[in-house]
Amino acid sequence: MVDCLLITLKDFASQGHLSKAFKTFTLIRNHAYASAACDVIVHSLSSLLLSCTNLKLLSEGKQLHTQVITWGLHKNHALVPKLVTFYTAFNFLDEAHIITVASNVLHPLPWNILISSYVSKGRFKDAIFAYKQMVYKGSRPDNFTYPSVVKACGEQLDIGFGMEVHNSINASALEWNLFVQNALVSMYGKCGEVDTARNIFDKMPVKDDVSWNSIISGYASKGEWVEAFKLFESMRASGVEFNIITWNTIAGGFLRTGNYEGALKLLCQMRMNGNRLDPVAMIIGLGACSRIGVLKQGKEIHGLAIRIFFAEYINVKNALINMYSRCGDLMHAYILFQSVEAKSIITWNSIISGYAQWDRYEEASFIFRDMLLTDIEPNYVTVASILPLCARMAHLQHGKEFHCYITRHERFKDYLLIWNALVDMYSRSGYYVLIANMYAAAGSWSKLAEVRTFMRDLGVRKDPGCAWVDIGSGFSPFLVEDTSNSQTNEIYHLLGGLTEQIKHISYVAHEASALEDEFFAESLL
Secondary structure (H helix, E strand, O other): OHHHHHHHHHHHHHOOOHHHHHHHHHHHHHHHHHHOOHHHHHHHHHHHHHHHHHOOOHHHHHHHHHHHHHOOOOOOOOHHHHHHHHHHHOOOHHHHHHHHHHHOOOOOHHHHHHHHHHHHOOOHHHHHHHHHHHHHOOOOOOOOHHHHHHHHHHHOOOHHHHHHHHHHHHHOOOOOOHHHHHHHHHHHHHOOOHHHHHHHHHHOOOOOHHHHHHHHHHHHHOOOHHHHHHHHHHHHHHOOOOOHHHHHHHHHHHHHOOOHHHHHHHHHHHHHOOOOOOHHHHHHHHHHHHHHOOHHHHHHHHHHHHHOOOOOOHHHHHHHHHHHHHOOOHHHHHHHHHHOOOOOHHHHHHHHHHHHHOOOHHHHHHHHHHHHOOOOOOOHHHHHHHHHHHHHOOOHHHHHHHHHHHHHOHHHOOOHHHHHHHHHHHHHOOOHHHHHHHHHHHOOHHHHHHHHHHHHHHOOOOOOOEEEEEOOOOEEEEEOOOOOOOOHHHHHHHHHHHHHHHHHOOOOOOHHHHHHHHHHHHHOO
16 A cells, blocks of 8 residues: 555655645655654655755645655765755755764765855865865765865865865775866866876876866966977877866956967867857957957958847957057947946946057047046056057147056056156157156166166256245345356355265265256256
């Protein structure tokens, strides 16, 4: 009788008729009380929990958990994995963790479910902690445990613990496993240990696309593009099918190394092989188009993005704005810019640098002012885009305004690119003394010497400074190195004596001020 009810319950559960399945469970439970048939209850609860997980029935699943506790089955080796799976399906990972730890089940299955769930949700520290608890409680990791925990170590860049796990893998009696080896290659690659990753990769008797992607990505992340390109060609020769990650990694490498035409050709091959471009591939392609000014191909990518509904992605829009701007199609760049509701700093910089590149000062200036009215603060790229334009277009007054803005914000002080742009702007306007003072304030003494030499060669002289001294009966004006006074010799002799006295009492003038005075004196010679 009970066996027939159990078969009926499983049929109802598999077909999604949960109300009928629960009614059947009530009948089974009544018979089980009389016969103490605990195994039937376990099988019934297992089937019902699986159905609640698949059908996303949280409330009913919690009721079943109550039944598990009522029957004293919360440590049952068959039900614990079902409970852990149920709670992880609803992202209740903390509850799943409590159930796993409290169960004291030595089988690795519930731990594997928990650790892999932590990894899939990006909770890598918790995954590593769960693995440590698993080992501490005497549960032996298997080939399903290791890929997850090794991946967690790679994502956390925890090379130390990753090596401990690797040693555990080598010490275990487990047979060689492709997924474990792939995880190790990926972890060492992400942690910058590409030599170790390559050693594991070369010893693998079987390699799949994940193996190749992991080692190529490892070299790419360290900027070792020559080796990454070699591996890509070896992968092509081995007949392994490329996936989108491989294509994007190598195309991105071409972009980074200045092979823009190579990047575009690779994306064309990608499409010819039947692979669909994703947003990353489109951004790479648009970046290549912007660098070599191929507007036609950029528009083709734009059209493709519209057709497959990627054109509204903010990163794709930013890349489109940058492409149209660099290619000189400022009208379309501005239309796209206006269509972006939540503009990021990249959005603003793309349009501003585009106008600046084509000497459209007024538009760049107006957009910069609009930017200041938002919550987005300009960064060094923003300012460095506009300052050269001020120099080229002789907008010194606006350039001075930007200079004031820079000096009011500490975040710009360490960017040499900005100060070089300021120097260029002032030098084009003939402000050599101001340039010299800027270099002196920045401690760039070699640059200061270059400016001095340049000024001497041009015959540029600073207007001598003028001051007044109270002589009792009135004020007497004088200039720097003035010799017009009839008592010049006595005055300079007295000043020389005062200077010696100042040195004697160890007074040290501010270095920058002393240097500036010396410079001004030399400029008058």
